[in-house]
Each structure stands twice: as structure tokens, then as C-alpha cells.
Amino acid sequence: NAGVTQTPKFRVLKTGQSMTLLCAQDMNHEYMYWYRQDPGMGLRLIHYSVGEGTTAKGEVPDGYNVSRLKKQNFLLGLESAAPSQTSVYFCASSSTGVWGTEAFFGQGTRLTVV
Amino acid sequence: AQKITQTQPGMFVQEKEAVTLDCTYDTSDQSYGLFWYKQPSSGEMIFLIYQGSYDEQNATEGRYSLNFQKARKSANLVISASQLGDSAMYFCAMREAYSGNTPLVFGKGTRLSVIA
Numbered sequence: 001n002a003g004v005t006q007t008p009k010f011r012v013l014k015t016g017q018s019m020t021l022l023c024a025q026d027m028n029h030e031y032m033y034w035y036r037q038d039p040g041m042g043l044r045l046i047h048y049s050v051g052e053g054t055t056a057k058g059e060v061p062d063g064y065n066v067s068r069l070k071k072q073n074f075l076l077g078l079e080s081a082a083p084s085q086t087s088v089y090f091c092a093s094s095s096t097g098v099w100g101t102e103a104f105f106g107q108g109t110r111l112t113v114v
Numbered sequence: 115a116q117k118i119t120q121t122q123p124g125m126f127v128q129e130k131e132a133v134t135l136d137c138t139y140d141t142s143d144q145s146y147g148l149f150w151y152k153q154p155s156s157g158e159m160i161f162l163i164y165q166g167s168y169d170e171q172n173a174t175e176g177r178y179s180l181n182f183q184k185a186r187k188s189a190n191l192v193i194s195a196s197q198l199g200d201s202a203m204y205f206c207a208m209r210e211a212y213s214g215n216t217p218l219v220f221g222k223g224t225r226l227s228v229i230a
Contacts, residue, residue, distance in 0.1 A: 042222040100147045105159035
């Protein structure tokens, strides 16, 4: 079972470059999320999606865009990378948005912006 | 205001001893879920245990139990008989019901180190 797969696992970008992180899930989940993890900050929500074609802003959305063109994929884009976006990015999915539903996480993407 | 507070940045425990990791939460919702995740040094997020706000009994999963005190708004994780493999970051998280589709909100985590 693949579960939630993130691509790539590591990336180094120069300031101002753009990139897209891909998240794919094979569990037919409706809900998908992008979080970033920084030391001492826990996981903070960037954007999320409650279904194909829908997206919503989370706690720290600035500098990121997302798209959910297919149910199984959730893309996170950085249009002009900044050193402040150096972080570990996690994608997650859940079957519903109901309060008792756990989220399943990908393995993370470590992004460094120099 | 923080929704999830984990006041212990780091904890040490002797192997085979029990340890409690603290978590307090803030919500005005009556329906909510509380989750604990483990993040070992390899980086993945592993779901450990869940407690619903209406659950009358504390959740247990093997060596993990959740000490749920609703009036105090606390959801502490208890790990019994600690093992070296329990050394990891532990995150408490909450999901509220107010809008029907709320994402998980995480605390800042506690780093647990198990000593042989």
C-alpha cells in the first residue's frame, strides 16, 4: 500500500526559483492538506482541499499556491522561492473532514532555499 | 491563542519506565477529536492514538494510553514500559467540528529521549 506519496523527497532551490511539490494518495480520500514543519513550531497548515477542484487557505498560505485537479493529487507551488520557505513539507489526506477522522501523512519533502 | 499547547519541549525517561507527555487544548466546540502522532528521526508521521470528546473511557492502544480530562481540557499521552525505539518527537493534535471540515491543528511537539 503506497498511501500518501510525496515527490520529490529533497530539493535545493535558489532564491526566486519556482517549483511544484506533488502529493498523490491512493486511498480515495476526499480531503488533502499541505503542512510545513519548522523547528520548534510544530506543523502548520498551508492550504487544504475538501474535494476535487476545491482549495482553501490555512494558517500560513502566503507565498504558496495549490491545485487539486484530480482527486488523488494535490500540488503545492512556490512561484518565487524565499529562504523563509526552507522547511520540511508534509502532505496528508483523510477520508472525511469529520472531527474523528485521522489523517495519513506522506514521508515529507525537505526543501532548502539558498 | 494556541489551540494545542505542549509545554514540554524535551523529556527524558529511563528504559522500561512510564512517561507522560502533556497536552492541553482550547476549544469552545462540544465535538472534537484529539490525536497523538509520533515522528521518529526518519521523519515520517505515525498516528498513535485517538480520543473523541464524547468518549467516556480513555483510549488505549498497546503501550499507549490517553489520559483525557475534559474539564481541564487536557489529553496527555502515557507511554508505559518505554523502549529505546520510543525516542522521537510526539505531537498532539485536535480536530474541531464547528465547520464540518476542519483540518488537524498541531502543537509544537515534545521530544522524548529514552535512556538505556
